[in-house]
Amino acid sequence: MLRALIYLLPFALTIYAFIDCLNTPEDExxxxxxxxxxxxxxxxxxxxxxxxxxxxxxxEVPADGRTPSEWHRSRRNRWVAPDDNPDFLKSLKDENKKDESLLKDWEADLRRREDELKRRDSGAGPEGSAPPAS
Structure with missing residues (x-):
């Protein structure tokens, strides 16, 4: 048991120090x-x-009053997923409105072109020739 403790204690100390170092802010x-x-x-x-x-x-406690756990708390303010972020959702709504208006413009343009083609076809003779120029 003592032989295992000789290896486990330094290993546990190394793991603890490694994790402590990784969790320490750079300025500390x-x-x-x-x-x-x-x-x-x-x-x-x-x-x-x-x-x-x-x-x-x-x-010791830093002069600005920051505590070691404050660094961890500040990381929680980040959004977990984009659909949790209200700004992202608002940008999606704005983008959808812009896309809908663009689609309406395209549809109106398509209807106008279809009407123009129908008028041109209805003015043409039975052979499908173009209407006479005036």
Whole structure:
């Protein structure tokens, strides 16, 4: 059991430090960029996580009053799907209205052309020749 604990404890510490590093906002990582901390944690299996926990992250409350969980709460404001976003739904309605008006214009133009062809055909003789020019 003790042999397993010798391997499981550093592994659990590495996993904890890795997830903590990924969830930390970029401006709260000290001394190095977050990407560098991720590589240190993963490459130096026992020492990397301990260094991250000791010196890699600001542990005090930031001056602007932001809390660590605030970063997670701000991500929830994003829309899950486009059909949840009222602005997107409004843009769809506007686009539908524009498409309907365009379709009505096309239909009116088609009717006008059909009427024009009917008048031209009705004015033509039985042979289908064009009406005389005036």
């Amino acid at each position: 990582a000290k001394h190095l960029p977050k990407v560098a901390w991720v590589f240190i944690i993963l490459l130096f299996w026992v020492v990397g996580p301990i260094v991250w926990l000791a010196a890699g992250k600001m542990r």
